[in-house]
Amino acid sequence: MHDALKRRALEALNAGRLEEAEALYRDLLALDGLAAELWNNLGFVLSDRDRPAEAAAAFRAALALRPDYDKPWVGLGSSACGGSRLAEAVQNWIRAIRLQPQQSASVWFNLGVTQQMRGEAAAAAAAFGQAEALMPDNPRVASQRLLCLNYLELPGERLLTEHRRFDERFGQPPVPAPAPHANRRDPDKRLRIGYLSVEFREHLGAYFLTPLFEAADRQGFEIVCYSILPDSHADAFTARFKAQADGWRTVGDLDDTALAAQIRADGIDILVDLAGHSGLNRLPMLAHRPAPVQVTWLGYPNGTGMEAVGYRIVDAISDPPGPTDAHAAETLVRLPVPFLCFRPPANAPAVVPLPAGATGSVTFGSFNKLSKITDGTVALWAEVLRRVPDSRLLLKDRPLSDAGTAKALRARFAAAGIEPDRLELVGHIQDAAGHLAAYNRIDIALDPHPYNGTITTCDTLWMGAPLVTLAGGRHAARVGASLMTAVGLPELVATTPDGYAAIAAGLAGDLTRLMRLRMGMRARVTASALCDEARFMRNLETAYRLLWRRWCARADAGAAAGPMTAPVTGPDTAPATGQA
Numbered sequence: 001m002h003d004a005l006k007r008r009a010l011e012a013l014n015a016g017r018l019e020e021a022e023a024l025y026r027d028l029l030a031l032d033g034l035a036a037e038l039w040n041n042l043g044f045v046l047s048d049r050d051r052p053a054e055a056a057a058a059f060r061a062a063l064a065l066r067p068d069y070d071k072p073w074v075g076l077g078s079s080a081c082g083g084s085r086l087a088e089a090v091q092n093w094i095r096a097i098r099l100q101p102q103q104s105a106s107v108w109f110n111l112g113v114t115q116q117m118r119g120e121a122a123a124a125a126a127a128f129g130q131a132e133a134l135m136p137d138n139p140r141v142a143s144q145r146l147l148c149l150n151y152l153e154l155p156g157e158r159l160l161t162e163h164r165r166f167d168e169r170f171g172q173p174p175v176p177a178p179a180p181h182a183n184r185r186d187p188d189k190r191l192r193i194g195y196l197s198v199e200f201r202e203h204l205g206a207y208f209l210t211p212l213f214e215a216a217d218r219q220g221f222e223i224v225c226y227s228i229l230p231d232s233h234a235d236a237f238t239a240r241f242k243a244q245a246d247g248w249r250t251v252g253d254l255d256d257t258a259l260a261a262q263i264r265a266d267g268i269d270i271l272v273d274l275a276g277h278s279g280l281n282r283l284p285m286l287a288h289r290p291a292p293v294q295v296t297w298l299g300y301p302n303g304t305g306m307e308a309v310g311y312r313i314v315d316a317i318s319d320p321p322g323p324t325d326a327h328a329a330e331t332l333v334r335l336p337v338p339f340l341c342f343r344p345p346a347n348a349p350a351v352v353p354l355p356a357g358a359t360g361s362v363t364f365g366s367f368n369k370l371s372k373i374t375d376g377t378v379a380l381w382a383e384v385l386r387r388v389p390d391s392r393l394l395l396k397d398r399p400l401s402d403a404g405t406a407k408a409l410r411a412r413f414a415a416a417g418i419e420p421d422r423l424e425l426v427g428h429i430q431d432a433a434g435h436l437a438a439y440n441r442i443d444i445a446l447d448p449h450p451y452n453g454t455i456t457t458c459d460t461l462w463m464g465a466p467l468v469t470l471a472g473g474r475h476a477a478r479v480g481a482s483l484m485t486a487v488g489l490p491e492l493v494a495t496t497p498d499g500y501a502a503i504a505a506g507l508a509g510d511l512t513r514l515m516r517l518r519m520g521m522r523a524r525v526t527a528s529a530l531c532d533e534a535r536f537m538r539n540l541e542t543a544y545r546l547l548w549r550r551w552c553a554r555a556d557a558g559a560a561a562g563p564m565t566a567p568v569t570g571p572d573t574a575p576a577t578g579q580a
Contacts, residue, residue, distance in 0.1 A: 002031060006038075013045055021045045036066035043075045052079045070100035074107055081114055087404020089114050105134035109141060112148065117399045119370030119409060121151035139170045139284050143277035150301055151371050151451050156327030156474040163305025164329060166277075170284040171306040174257070181292045183269055185556060187549040191221050192267055194291060196251075196282060197274035198228040199299060202237045207455055208298060209274075210343045211533040213244040217541055222246045224266055226259070228280045252280070260288035269293065270544055273309065276300020292551050296330065298340060301451065301476035303328040311547060313540070315339040318475050318482040327474060333543050338486040338529060341536035342458045344522075347433050351464035351522060352440045354515045362508040363424075365394035365442035365465070367435075368456050370409065372448035380470065380497055381446055382416035387505040394424040394441055401427025439463030443514060444507050449500075450477035457483050461525050464518040466507060468492050470500045486530040 009024035025042040032038065043058035056079050059072035077092035093111045097103050112127030128145035135141050142165075149162055195212065199205050216223060224247035229238065231250070242248045247266065251259050259282060263271060271291035275281035278300045286294055286308045296304050297313040304312075312330040315337045319325075325332055356362045364384060366373075373395070385391055393413075399405045406427075410420040429435045436459060445460040447453055447469035453460070457480060460467050469480025471493050481493045492507075494500035507514055525531055 002028070005031075009041065013041060016048075018045055018049050022049065034065055036062040036069050036072075039065065040069065040072050040075065043072060047075060047079055047082075052083055055079050068099055070096040070103070073099065074103070077107075078110070081110065084399075084402055085404065086114050086118050086399050086402045087408065090118065090120075105131045105138070105141065108134065109144070112144070116148055116151075116371045117369075118402075118405045119373045119399075119412075121148055121371050121374060124148050124371075125152065136169070139166070142166050142169065143281055143283065146277045146302075146305075147300070148371075150476050151374060153374065153376055153450055156324065159302060159474070160305065160327050160329065163277075163303060165305070166283075167304075167306045167308075167329065171287045171308055173287050173289065173308070178260075178264075178289050181264075181289075181555075183267060183292050185552045187545075187552045190219070191269045191544060191548055192224060193221050193544065194224045194226060194263055194266065194268035194271040195274060196226040196228070196271060197299065198280045199274060200225060200227050200229055200238050200241045201233060201235050204299065204455070205237050205241060206345070207343060207458060208340050209241070211341045211537050213241060215533040215537040217537070218246075221541060221544070224268060225249065226251045226263065228252050228275070228282060251282075256282070256285040256288060259285050260290040263290035269548060270295060272297055273304070274299045276302065276304055292555070293547050295333070295547070301454075301479065302474075303330050305329045313339055313543065314475060315482055317485050318478045320478075324474065333547070335536075335539045335543060336529070338482045340454075341533050342525075342530050343533070344462045344525070344531065345432070345436065345459070347436070348462055349433060349437045349440070351518060354443060354511060354518055355441055356443045356511060356514070361390040361392060362388055362443045362511075363392050363394050363441060364388075364444050364446050364504065364508075365396070365439075366446050366448060366453070366456070367396040367439070367459070368448050368453045370395075370397045370399055370405070372451045372453070373409070373412075374448070374450070375412070376450070377448045378412050378416050380449060380500060382413060382418050383497070383501040384446065384504045385418050385422060387501055388508040391508060392422050392424055393418075393446075394426065396426040396429075396438060398428040400425045436463060439465060443518075444468065444504060446504065447480040450474070452477060452480040454479050454483075458530070461487060461521055461530075464521045466492055466514070466517045466521070468494065468500060468504045468507070470494045470497065483530065487525050487528040489524075 005024060005028050009021055009028060012021035012024060022045045025038055025045060028038050039058050039062035043055045046055035046058055056076060059075045062069055062072040073092045073096035077089045080092060081089035093107055108127050108131035112124040112131060115127060116124035125145060125148045128148055132141050132145055146163060149159060223245050225245045226249050228251060230252055249262060268291040270293040273296040276296055276299050283304055286306060289308055294309050295311045296309050306329060309330050311333045312328060313333045313335060316334045317337050318339055319332050381393060385393060406425045410423055413423055414420055426438060429438060439460060440463060442465045445465045445467040447467055449470045450472045452469060457467055467484060469484055471478050471481040484490060484492050492503055494503050
């Protein structure tokens with residue numbers, strides 16, 4: 001009877017019948033309260049029933065009975081992570097791994113995600129590598145590792161090699177090969193542009209995707225959206241985009257073959273991937289070549305590494321001609337600066353006068369993810385603080401709500417010679433307006449390196465703080481240079497770490513200039529190329545037309561419509577800076 005009950009309990013747990021499973025495990029424990037595995041399984045049931053305190057008690061009961069049992073530590077890690085106790089989650093998962101090194105891929109993957117959130121990118125990359133070794137056929141794990149590698153100080157050539165490995169494993173064309181595209185080869189026809197994204201929502205869409213709909217030339221271009229976004233994450237912006245699109249497909253449940261067939265059936269001429277290796281991407285589907293021209297843009301600070309993706313949209317500052325071409329599997333399409341367009345948030349509070357005027361000292365700041373705060377960034381910012389002795393550094397990111405994560409970050413700066421009390425660490429702020437209002441506590445923003453901010457930089461500028469950035473050798477390390485050039489402040493772009501610290505210290509020593517910059521920043525940004533939606537869309541659509549004409553010419557000549565090797569640059573129709 002005991003064994004039969006155990007089988008029924010396990011079956012109920014695996015089938016998700018949690019109430020039944022809990023009752024069965026409690027019956028079993030009444031018969032044998034010294035069975036560690038029963039306490040462990042009850043812990044997972046209670047965790048799934050969203051009763052974390054009871055789950056933790058069950059896991060600890062299992063460990064009291066069997067101290068060398070790895071699974072309760074996995075459960076305790078998951079409970080801690082669910083409660084945003086990230087440092088505790090990492091410690092528990094590492095204990096589980098030490099007890100049983102051959103943990104499942106999910107344990108390694110979750111460990112990597114949590115370490116990345118805490119700013120431990122090198123450790124996270126190693127954890128993702130372990131998950132990838134255990135789950136070599138999962139493209140999501142491979143993409144997550146690639147995303148993490150962008151945070152590290154790796155040269156572009158190494159990153160390209162890593163991305164090409166993804167193509168070798170997940171980018172091979174299906175067998176039999178797809179049929180030739182039946183799209184009408186008219187270079188001047190109205191083009192059907194397909195956008196593939198998980199970001200048809202407020203997070204990214206409200207900032208950068210709005211011009212694709214509202215400033216598009218509808219006589220020359222038709223817009224079809226392929227939304228990977230689960231319905232549970234849709235918001236008011238999702239509905240807005242859906243209403244503005246000429247066609248809308250919710251495709252999260254389609255497999256690669258079905259999604260590729262749908263895109264072909266829709267007659268898409270140019271398919272634009274907006275995810276890259278971030279989030280819920282569908283990169284393996286692109287190997288089916290559902291559209292004659294395939295492009296990647298915006299959502300990822302690197303290329304895809306895939307032969308099936310012909311082009312990537314950048315600009316000449318984010319990706320200078322020459323060296324960066326050798327870092328990309330795709331042909332780089334360089335728009336006039338910048339390579340994106342920013343729609344300022346409508347709910348942003350007013351910019352306040354210089355915070356230093358009230359506090360008596362300059363506050364530097366960054367609201368970028370902790371994953372971008374590498375050891376090199378800590379050293380960079382520590383030097384800035386040394387050159388401005390009375391200054392403070394305000395850092396904000398959701399994981400800083402966790403005391404253990406905040407303590408670890410203070411320790412990293414202490415190792416670089418910065419006293420803990422010079423750091424002000426801010427965690428999650430629930431409402432968007434409150435998040436933006438927190439920028440009013442910053443006098444000067446500091447860009448991380450080698451992975452710059454994008455949305456964060458745009459928010460920073462809109463809230464009045466000038467940003468100091470260090471231009472590096474690859475796209476992720478040059479986005480700041482592109483954005484600062486676009487708003488007419490190229491003098492805040494450094495080319496060396498020493499220059500970065502000197503620019504930041506110089507700004508801190510000139511409060512009159514800081515106040516003038518601050519109070520004029522919104523007018524500057526509004527009048528700049530960064531917010532010129534009509535200009536941006538003219539340039540983007542010119543690039544689309546050039547790419548289409550190239551495909552038509554190649555198709556008419558009988559060549560395969562694969563990626564091009566010659567550079568493509570969209571002509572500008574307005575000044576690149578447009579500063580006020």
